[in-house]
Amino acid sequence: MERAAHEEERRFYNLTGEKNALKYFSTEAKRGVKKTALEYFEKSTGVFNQKGMLTREEIEEMKVRARQNTGNIWHGYISLGKEDSPKIDTPEKCIELIKGTFGGFFKDAKLNDKNLDLMCALHMDRPHHLHIHFELWEKEPKYKGTDGALHYKSKGKIEKTAVENMKIRLGVFLSENRTELYGSRDEALKKLKGMTAIRAAMKSTEEIKSEILSLAKDLPKTGRLAYGSKDMESYRGRVDGIVKMLLQYDGTARTANRKFYQTLEERKREISKLCALHKIDEKDISLIADMEQDYKRRQGNLIIRLAKIVKPELYERNPKRKYKSNDTGLKRRLNISRRKTDRLMNKFLSTFGEESRLLERDFSRRLQEIEQEIEQERASKLRVERRADIYEEYEKEENIKA
Structure with a gap:
């Protein structure tokens, strides 16, 4: 049976x-x-x-x-x-x-x-x-x-942890504040993109430019060149260092980055409430850690993409070869390499301008919608509280009469 x-x-x-x-x-x-x-x-x-x-x-x-x-x-x-x-x-x-x-x-x-x-x-x-x-x-x-x-x-x-993570993931997705978190992430990334797209910043910050060029030279010629890949494990520290330098240099990018982490902290508190509601151990929920790692990965990939496009056009003096003191051929190849590198970097970085503008427009529009929703919710709660106060006063008066 x-x-x-x-x-x-x-x-x-x-x-x-x-x-x-x-x-x-x-x-x-x-x-x-x-x-x-x-x-x-x-x-x-x-x-x-x-x-x-x-x-x-x-x-x-x-x-x-x-x-x-x-x-x-x-x-x-x-x-x-x-x-x-x-x-x-x-x-x-x-x-x-x-x-x-x-x-x-x-x-x-x-x-x-x-x-x-x-x-x-x-x-x-x-x-x-x-x-x-x-x-x-x-x-x-x-x-x-x-x-x-x-x-x-x-x-x-x-596994139970997979189901519990799914409950929290659904709760976060359905939350009205979800757009604010991802919006702040995109805003911070947009600011970082804008930073790397400013030629003047690259010229005036020789240390940053030197680090990016050094990374481009050292990147492997084969393998998957992305922040999360195994081939990039030994380079992540350098990539994170370049991101940190860029954030330290530009106040706007630094503010956007700080805002993202503030929003992330707010989301942690929201997830704590959801865990309490569903009686879930917070230690089993990896959503915040995953979000933070994804943010760092996106930051790092901005730098890696820039280094990858520069790498094929780099030309260096061969240390095993003896050159004449005034080798015009070497000078010409080095100059051509520098011009191509600058041109490709500028072309690559300039694509961030329009993307940043569109991100800014969408972010600002959604932010306004969220603010309106919050204001409507506050007004609704205030009306309910006022009605409760009026009812309470009425009960007091009736009790006094009685």
Whole structure:
């Protein structure tokens, strides 16, 4: 009986049964709509994942892979209360939520997101408690077993810390202050970009320019040259040092950087409240550390990109070769190298101008919206407090009369 029940449940999740997860996800019977889920979704919410709405062809391909899958199939749901439900009441909002949170969840759960099928659907039968169902499975076996054959992931349990991090990640994503954090990060990065794009600063700060040129010379010719890669482990200290020098030199960049970390501290306090609400140990939540590391990585990559574009045009005197005291060929090659380096650096750095302007415009607009929302919330709370005070005074008067 247990085996039969398991097989029936398996048919539900791998979409081979008459009653299956896809039909359940897409059913609209609860709303009184006399259509199948897929028929309704074509005109309304639809089945989706982190990449967007799923077409009928994509769904059919996923169904084939689900039926062939002999490994784990995971199913879960995200259910929101009355206050937060309006934040996922459209497919676009749901897709943004999935896109902004599931990548970290997959990483915490030690799942390869490139080898996953993810299917999600929004259920709106309880308007004040909207919820998103999701189901995921591996597209194909990737793990080599002792028999030499490829298998699906054997472990199906999702660790508690991965689930708890996901709860906090969702809470942060749905927070009204989320834009402020990422806005302050982009603002700080924009200021740093603006700093590196000023030719006068590069000319007047020979020490900074010397460090960047030295880094460009020493960068390896092969490998992945990005701040987070293993090939750059031995260079990160130098990159961080250049970032620090730039921040010390420019007051505006320094202020923006400080503002980001202040916002990060505020977010720490917000996460502490969420952890208390969900009874989660803060030590298990890596979200703040991840955000700070991502910020440092973005800062470092600004410097590395600059060094990478300069490197191919650098020409130096060969220490093993003897040159004439007045070698015109050497002088010409060195001059050409300097001109090309300056030209490429200026061209590279000048691209930050327009990007900085657009970031500034978007940041300022969103900041104004946040300020308006905060003001409206304060006004609403004030009205509630005033009504409470009036009611309290009324009760006092009635008690005195009595």
